[in-house]
Amino acid sequence: MPQVFKRHHNTVARATIFGGLLALVGLVLAGSNITRSPWMTRAGEPPDQPVPFSHKHHYEELGIDCRYCHWSVTQSAHAGVPSTEVCMTCHSQIWTNSPLLQPVRDSYNNDKPLVWNKVNNLPEFVYFNHSAHVNKGISCATCHQGIEKMHLTAKSQPFSMWWCLDCHRNPEKHIRPKEEVFNMYYQTPRNPEEMKAMLDKYNIPYDPNAIPRNQIELGRLLVKHYNIHKEQLSDCSICHR
Ligand code: HEC
Ligand code: HEC
Ligand code: HEC
Ligand code: HEC
Ligand code: HEC
Structure with missing residues (x-):
């Protein structure tokens, strides 16, 4: 692939990105969430999931x-x-219209496990x-x-x-x-x-x-x-x- 950015442009981009990152760190540190922020606990990022389970x-x-x-x-x-059946012990009766739970209902109805x-x-x-x-x-x-x-x-x-x-x-x-x-x-x-x-x-x-x-x-x-x-x-x- 041809080089899109010249080297010094890259440096500028990098400086901007790092500047942004530093600002973000500043915000995180200033916030009240300091002890729970991943910067302090070294917790990883949550991976994508089919349902936002809490x-x-x-x-x-x-x-x-x-x-x-x-x-x-x-x-x-x-x-x-847990299998979908475990979720459905409750969610066949509560929050049955929640759009967030649609993949759980689909999994149950189609007999296809959630991944x-x-x-x-x-x-x-x-x-x-x-x-x-x-x-x-x-x-x-x-x-x-x-x-x-x-x-x-x-x-x-x-x-x-x-x-x-x-x-x-x-x-x-x-x-x-x-x-x-x-x-x-x-x-x-x-x-x-x-x-x-x-x-x-x-x-x-x-x-x-x-x-x-x-x-x-x-x-x-x-x-x-x-x-x-x-x-x-x-x-x-x-x-x-
Ligand atoms: C907070 C304490 C603690 C941590 C952390 C811990 N273990 Fe253990 N582990 C133990 C104890 C206590 C036993 C002994 C259990 C017994 O005597 O039956 C044990 C036993 C084991 C056994 C033997 C199991 C068996 O079937 O004989 C394995 C394998 C093992 N640990 C692997 C790990 C691995 C790998 C990690 C890190 C990912 C880990 N442990 C982290 C406390 C810990
Ligand atoms: C209590 C469990 C436990 C015991 C006991 C243990 N290890 Fe490990 N070992 C691990 C774990 C967990 C990892 C993976 C660490 C990781 O992913 O960063 C690992 C990784 C390794 C690696 C790969 C290192 C790397 O950088 O990828 C080597 C080599 C190794 N162990 C050798 C040993 C030797 C030699 C011993 C005995 C002196 C030993 N281990 C005892 C849990 C153990
Ligand atoms: C109502 C069901 C439910 C209960 C109760 C529950 N979990 Fe979970 N847990 C899940 C589901 C679903 C996942 C997979 C989705 C995710 O990672 O959030 C999960 C994932 C996890 C994972 C990560 C699995 C991985 O991929 O490494 C851990 C660790 C865990 N649970 C521990 C716990 C502990 C500890 C408790 C009790 C304090 C608990 N869970 C209570 C449903 C439950
Ligand atoms: C000694 C440390 C240790 C303890 C205690 C422990 N876990 Fe885990 N857990 C792990 C490790 C390490 C993994 C990743 C295992 C792997 O990748 O093979 C894991 C993975 C999991 C997963 C993902 C599914 C699986 O089986 O790999 C779930 C769910 C989970 N743990 C729940 C729990 C719950 C609930 C408890 C308490 C009842 C618990 N863990 C206690 C170390 C622990
Ligand atoms: C013992 C009952 C029970 C079980 C089992 C259960 N839930 Fe729930 N779940 C609830 C209740 C009650 C709420 C509403 C919680 C609230 O709003 O405080 C809820 C809320 C949710 C929500 C949020 C819905 C929304 O629209 O905000 C999701 C997503 C969810 N559950 C997923 C799951 C999944 C996935 C499983 C199976 C791994 C599961 N639940 C198992 C009782 C349960």
Whole structure:
């Protein structure tokens, strides 16, 4: 193809683009959304989807449990995305005229599944398993942080090897009672009374003279209670099989 712009024109164009970008950054930084902006969280752009599905609406505002839609997450390697039938348990009765839901109705009527684009995607040579994590007290909130606030789903984590390994070496930093895995608002109890109440509630044995005082102490207790052998978790063959 012939060169359309001369070199110096290019530089001008680039300067203008960067100028525009800087102005945009300025606007973002000036706005009140600063902590949630992707510039700060390093979240990815949401990919295009057949329907603008909102976790904020369905989880945070309506209170629908993750397992209602991602039911295989405790049983298999994959969390899976819900079938059209799952959407239609509600949308055959509510918001039946919404134009945004037309693709869902078409999919149902024509018996053709919706094709959702992947948001999180590990390379082929990495093995991952959801059930192994969520059944041992590693929460969706740790790996898909902030999804409860998302109108469109984007990646919360780059899923680098370093990031996986950091937890595999120190799972006590993140582990919680497995009953709290689906709770996106969980916080480590902040005083001995709260801690004791939680441990009693979930039947987690502890020494009454040494009630955990913080996440690390609670984490050590849970790593033992759930029988996690963290010495093996850094072996290459765990994730590269
Ligand atoms: C009402 C159904 C519904 C509920 C409830 C729900 N999800 Fe989803 N989820 C979806 C659908 C549909 C998609 C695919 C479209 C998208 O990416 O937004 C999805 C996508 C995702 C993805 C990205 C998938 C990918 O391609 O990588 C993650 C992560 C996720 N959900 C986690 C959660 C978590 C965590 C909860 C609970 C806090 C939850 N979901 C609750 C329906 C639901
Ligand atoms: C348990 C009930 C329930 C299920 C299951 C459910 N939804 Fe919804 N959905 C709702 C309700 C209620 C609203 C209205 C929310 C509001 O406006 O606050 C809604 C709103 C929506 C909207 C916005 C419609 C508009 O015109 O603004 C879309 C899009 C949507 N849902 C898609 C889906 C998809 C896709 C699925 C399946 C993956 C799904 N929903 C599953 C209850 C449900
Ligand atoms: C230890 C980190 C971790 C935890 C905990 C976790 N996920 Fe994921 N999730 C991932 C990774 C990594 C991927 C990408 C997997 C791939 O590409 O093979 C993913 C992908 C997904 C997907 C896309 C579909 C799939 O199966 O690949 C959904 C949906 C999802 N997660 C939902 C959830 C829900 C719901 C929970 C909590 C019950 C959860 N995840 C807990 C790391 C995690
Ligand atoms: C927040 C903590 C945490 C993060 C982040 C995490 N893991 Fe894990 N992972 C664990 C724990 C704890 C176990 C041990 C479960 C057990 O002992 O049964 C585990 C176990 C595993 C296993 C063994 C599963 C099996 O079936 O034996 C694989 C594979 C794995 N993780 C892969 C990954 C990959 C890949 C990533 C990054 C994308 C990742 N993990 C991120 C905590 C984490
Ligand atoms: C807890 C899971 C986990 C363990 C354990 C692990 N890896 Fe990885 N590894 C990953 C993930 C996830 C990626 C992909 C990172 C990405 O996409 O940026 C990766 C990527 C790689 C790559 C490709 C690097 C690249 O730049 O593309 C190599 C090589 C590798 N790992 C070697 C190893 C070796 C050697 C070990 C043992 C010392 C090991 N890994 C242990 C999760 C793991």
